[in-house]
Amino acid sequence: MSELVTPALIVDADALDHNLGTMAATLPGARMRPHVKAHKSTALAVRQAEAGHPGFTCATMAEVEGMAGAGLGRDLLLANEVVDARRLGAVVGSGARVTLAVDSSETVAAAADGGVREVVIDVNVGLPRCGCAPEDAGRLADQARSRGLEVRGVMGYEGHVVGLEDRAQRTAMVADCMALLVKAHADVGGDLVSAGGTGTYDINHWATEIQAGSYALMDTAYGRLDLPFRQALFVLSTIISVSPGWAVADCGLKSLAMDHGNPTVEGGTVWFCSDEHVTFGPTDPVQVGDRVRVVPAHVDPTVAYHRVMHLVRDDEVIGTMPVDLRGW
Amino acid sequence: MSELVTPALIVDADALDHNLGTMAATLPGARMRPHVKAHKSTALAVRQAEAGHPGFTCATMAEVEGMAGAGLGRDLLLANEVVDARRLGAVVGSGARVTLAVDSSETVAAAADGGVREVVIDVNVGLPRCGCAPEDAGRLADQARSRGLEVRGVMGYEGHVVGLEDRAQRTAMVADCMALLVKAHADVGGDLVSAGGTGTYDINHWATEIQAGSYALMDTAYGRLDLPFRQALFVLSTIISVSPGWAVADCGLKSLAMDHGNPTVEGGTVWFCSDEHVTFGPTDPVQVGDRVRVVPAHVDPTVAYHRVMHLVRDDEVIGTMPVDLRGW
Numbered sequence: 334m335s336e337l338v339t340p341a342l343i344v345d346a347d348a349l350d351h352n353l354g355t356m357a358a359t360l361p362g363a364r365m366r367p368h369v370k371a372h373k374s375t376a377l378a379v380r381q382a383e384a385g386h387p388g389f390t391c392a393t394m395a396e397v398e399g400m401a402g403a404g405l406g407r408d409l410l411l412a413n414e415v416v417d418a419r420r421l422g423a424v425v426g427s428g429a430r431v432t433l434a435v436d437s438s439e440t441v442a443a444a445a446d447g448g449v450r451e452v453v454i455d456v457n458v459g460l461p462r463c464g465c466a467p468e469d470a471g472r473l474a475d476q477a478r479s480r481g482l483e484v485r486g487v488m489g490y491e492g493h494v495v496g497l498e499d500r501a502q503r504t505a506m507v508a509d510c511m512a513l514l515v516k517a518h519a520d521v522g523g524d525l526v527s528a529g530g531t532g533t534y535d536i537n538h539w540a541t542e543i544q545a546g547s548y549a550l551m552d553t554a555y556g557r558l559d560l561p562f563r564q565a566l567f568v569l570s571t572i573i574s575v576s577p578g579w580a581v582a583d584c585g586l587k588s589l590a591m592d593h594g595n596p597t598v599e600g601g602t603v604w605f606c607s608d609e610h611v612t613f614g615p616t617d618p619v620q621v622g623d624r625v626r627v628v629p630a631h632v633d634p635t636v637a638y639h640r641v642m643h644l645v646r647d648d649e650v651i652g653t654m655p656v657d658l659r660g661w
Numbered sequence: 662m663s664e665l666v667t668p669a670l671i672v673d674a675d676a677l678d679h680n681l682g683t684m685a686a687t688l689p690g691a692r693m694r695p696h697v698k699a700h701k702s703t704a705l706a707v708r709q710a711e712a713g714h715p716g717f718t719c720a721t722m723a724e725v726e727g728m729a730g731a732g733l734g735r736d737l738l739l740a741n742e743v744v745d746a747r748r749l750g751a752v753v754g755s756g757a758r759v760t761l762a763v764d765s766s767e768t769v770a771a772a773a774d775g776g777v778r779e780v781v782i783d784v785n786v787g788l789p790r791c792g793c794a795p796e797d798a799g800r801l802a803d804q805a806r807s808r809g810l811e812v813r814g815v816m817g818y819e820g821h822v823v824g825l826e827d828r829a830q831r832t833a834m835v836a837d838c839m840a841l842l843v844k845a846h847a848d849v850g851g852d853l854v855s856a857g858g859t860g861t862y863d864i865n866h867w868a869t870e871i872q873a874g875s876y877a878l879m880d881t882a883y884g885r886l887d888l889p890f891r892q893a894l895f896v897l898s899t900i901i902s903v904s905p906g907w908a909v910a911d912c913g914l915k916s917l918a919m920d921h922g923n924p925t926v927e928g929g930t931v932w933f934c935s936d937e938h939v940t941f942g943p944t945d946p947v948q949v950g951d952r953v954r955v956v957p958a959h960v961d962p963t964v965a966y967h968r969v970m971h972l973v974r975d976d977e978v979i980g981t982m983p984v985d986l987r988g989w
Contacts, residue, residue, distance in 0.1 A: 339989070340989060341989075370937070392936060392937045413937060414909075415901065416899055416950045436902055437902065437903070440901070440902075440949065461932065461940055462902070462909055462935060463909050463938070573742040573743065573791065574742050574764055574765065574790070574792070576792075578789075579789050581791050583743075586962040590914060591918070591920035591962075592934065606920065607790060608961050608962060609721060612789055621768065622744045622767060631914070634914040638965060640988055659968075660968055661666055661667070661669075
């Protein structure tokens with residue numbers, strides 16, 4: 334890895350293999366619909382397809398376009414609302430299968446007008462974000478069908494639950510959320526009940542498919558949960574300055590997402606981050622030129638800062654995974 | 662602006678003009694060395710050069726390379742340490758002027774070995790980050806000269822002071838910081854005393870040049886200070902979902918830096934941000950499809966998420982400024 338310019342996003346190949354294999358063993362095939370927003374890389378999505386998962390979840394139209402363009406358009410779910418779906422209609426026209434989330438009359442109209450043929454009704458299961466009221470789902474489904482859209486079912490993301498560290502609490506709250514979704518599904522019909530994330534992949538027994546994304550690479554936030562996935566993603570950094578009591582590595586706010594708080598430095602305690610620096614207290618003496626691995630607190634918006642991920646094993650770079658699904 | 666795909670980074674042309682003009686009037690020519698890390702755009706740097714500033718500050722080697730490649734290499738200061746300066750030596754070889762910060766024997770050696778010819782001694786003035794101890798600056802300068810390097814002076818960034826909202830406190834602390842830098846300068850020699858930022862540009866009377874960057878675009882953090890600069894940068898977003906009590910705009914953690922906390926939404930109060938969403942409570946009723954402007958809390962790592970900034974006036978896009986200095 335010594336040839337890499339730092340900061341560099343590196344992925345432990347063995348940890349990645351472990352994570353993909355563990356998930357595919359628990360939720361094989363279509364029981365898992367990997368969310369590409371976590372890694373934004375068609376190269377990594379290829380690995381997930383090879384692990385047996387036929388469909389993918391996307392968060393942006395650019396992700397849908399990129400996945401279809403890379404030949405991964407067998408069954409793409411855009412789990413988000415858009416008010417102009419023409420770019421998605423063009424992807425459908427190119428032969429890919431695209432299903433779009435809708436939660437309002439306006440987004441139903443956008444889907445139909447934009448040339449999308451299949452939708453799911455997005456249901457609010459407790460997270461104050463997108464999603465219609467559960468009792469409104471049937472009406473929206475009727476509206477969608479009246480516009481000629483195929484309604485494949487429902488989705489409802491329990492995003493306020495997936496990160497809870499206490500498993501019992503997480504389990505109880507998933508049940509509450511999914512009771513709402515199952516009720517809405519009864520009104521809507523269709524085959525799909527799409528929900529879940531890395532924190533609930535094995536306790537959400539109501540969803541027909543789980544939309545987890547973070548499990549492949551992981552971060553310190555999910556690392557605190559009782560999950561069988563290993564930390565695979567690191568920001569490789571170089572120590573550029575050492576003072577009595579602290580050291581400075583050359584990664585910072587432009588290579589690490591900060592919404593979940595500070596990252597973790599192996600062999601030290603983080604004091605604070607600046608644009609291009611992490612100031613930390615090292616556990617053992619360090620020298621200018623030493624390299625350290627920094628573990629991001631939140632995987633998705635960390636990866637989005639980088640152009641490429643380097644796949645490494647035993648300190649050797651064995652592959653490159655471009656982060657080619659950035660932007661909108 | 663209706664043609665823009667959201668989220669989109671937009672820059673108010675009049676506010677930008679005001680900010681660049683105000684700074685150039687207060688600190689004309691070489692008294693100001695704009696820091697490109699705040700905007701990462703050679704197109705915006707051209708505007709700063711046209712405002713009369715001959716030199717620029719950079720934070721990364723990629724910024725130095727990009728600025729030189731764009732013909733803006735008259736006097737570039739990399740205000741940061743590197744342990745391998747060969748890429749900078751190549752830029753010097755191409756005819757640009759590059760001055761590198763050094764704060765240790767290792768970084769002095771890296772500068773000399775890499776083909777850099779000019780350095781400044783980086784002095785710790787109170788921020789626990791890079792910079793040598795003030796009393797060590799003279800020795801490092803001697804070491805640099807013994808390696809054949811031209812020592813242009815000192816730099817010392819009062820980064821722990823620039824954001825303080827109380828002007829009197831800020832003023833007092835700048836004096837303390839600069840006393841350290843002036844003392845180090847006496848031991849080092851050279852013409853440059855490089856320091857300061859947007860929060861101290863008009864109260865740091867010891868520096869011969871100010872390294873401010875944020876003043877051009879601004880953010881909510883600097884907006885709380887008593888500064889004459891206007892908010893020029895916004896993330897244009899589309900409302901994609903409306904529920905009783907809240908609405909959701911299509912920008913989030915991948916288009917907004919979060920290290921300074923939540924962004925601000927015009928016409929509403931932010932509840933929380935997700936990867937591609939801002940959930941907020943609107944002041945007045947909003948509809949799906951409405952557009953809102955979101956003000957970033959921290960300019961630098963917000964811009965680094967985007968490929969381009971759109972220059973707008975009276976809701977018309979009048980120009981494009983690529984964010985071409987991203988990466989490392």
